[in-house]
Amino acid sequence: MIDLLRCQDVHHRYGALSVLRGVRLTVAAGERHALIGPNGAGKSTLLKLIAGQERPSAGTLHYRGRDVTREPVHRRARAGIGRSFQHSTLLGSLTAAQNVALALTGGRLLARHTDRQRRAEVDAALASVDLGDLADRPVTALSYSQCRRLEIAVALAAKPQLLLLDEPAAGMSGEERSGLVELLRGVPPTVTIVFVEHDLDVVFDVATRVSVLHLGTVLHSGTPEQVRRSPEVQQAYLGGRMEEVHGVPGGA
Numbered sequence: 001m002i003d004l005l006r007c008q009d010v011h012h013r014y015g016a017l018s019v020l021r022g023v024r025l026t027v028a029a030g031e032r033h034a035l036i037g038p039n040g041a042g043k044s045t046l047l048k049l050i051a052g053q054e055r056p057s058a059g060t061l062h063y064r065g066r067d068v069t070r071e072p073v074h075r076r077a078r079a080g081i082g083r084s085f086q087h088s089t090l091l092g093s094l095t096a097a098q099n100v101a102l103a104l105t106g107g108r109l110l111a112r113h114t115d116r117q118r119r120a121e122v123d124a125a126l127a128s129v130d131l132g133d134l135a136d137r138p139v140t141a142l143s144y145s146q147c148r149r150l151e152i153a154v155a156l157a158a159k160p161q162l163l164l165l166d167e168p169a170a171g172m173s174g175e176e177r178s179g180l181v182e183l184l185r186g187v188p189p190t191v192t193i194v195f196v197e198h199d200l201d202v203v204f205d206v207a208t209r210v211s212v213l214h215l216g217t218v219l220h221s222g223t224p225e226q227v228r229r230s231p232e233v234q235q236a237y238l239g240g241r242m243e244e245v246h247g248v249p250g251g252a
């Protein structure tokens with residue numbers, strides 16, 4: 001498989017705080033790549049660096065073989081990097097359909113009757129996240145989990161090749177998380193996904209590859225099974241939680 005994304009020796013500081021310390025990460029086209037690790041490990045920061053919201057203090061990022069380290073967000077978005085972050089970026093005064101339409105048209109709302117083709121695309125995007133019935137509902141009238149799914153529809157509407165999701169399951173109930181897993185599994189394989197997630201059930205149900213961030217570096221990167229079994233990872237992060245959740249003994 002071709003490397004879609006390559007992070008080489010990436011460092012990042014917030015003032016005196018050194019958050020990333022030489023991250024090496026490779027993402028192949030088609031992967032569902034989970035970034036896991038303890039609070040403050042630098043996972044969200046790494047997503048921001050990939051999206052272009054922050055610039056690394058040192059190191060390089062290559063996307064489809066091109067050095068994008070210094071490129072701004074909009075150029076990376078045009079190159080196919082889409083994102084949905086922990087904090088909602090939806091426009092509350094608009095409907096679900098209008099939010100998707102804005103993403104589809106790059107900022108233009110649809111005329112009600114004249115833009116049928118676009119409206120069909122909006123409807124398909126909403127249906128793909130199971131919000132087809134709520135197209136004309138204002139965002140303010142949607143539940144938390146509906147908003148999270150709408151954010152994914154908005155990110156997908158821009159037709160990204162690389163979709164970045166920051167904690168998509170955060171704040172969801174068990175049932176809502178199952179729906180999310182189904183949704184993410186339904187994303188076409190032409191869209192590569194890198195996602196930060198604390199919920200290990202979601203991680204192991206969706207990910208084809210898992211990287212563990214610890215103290216600002218990638219401690220381990222491998223298949224979900226390799227990560228589950230890594231004594232290093234067990235000790236540093238997963239420990240008893242793996243035993244409780246997945247029946248895998250912790251410790252070396």
Ligand SMILES: Nc1ncnc2c1ncn2[C@@H]1O[C@H](COP(=O)(O)OP(=O)(O)OP(=O)(O)O)[C@@H](O)[C@H]1O
Nearest residue numbers: 014017019037038039040041042043044045046196
């Ligand atoms: N804009 C910022 N300015 C200063 N410090 C920041 C900023 N953003 C994050 N940090 C700090 O950087 C460290 C890493 O944060 P980051 O959000 O990347 O971690 P994380 O692994 O995503 O954590 P979590 O799982 O809790 O979301 C934390 O100590 C955090 O407080």
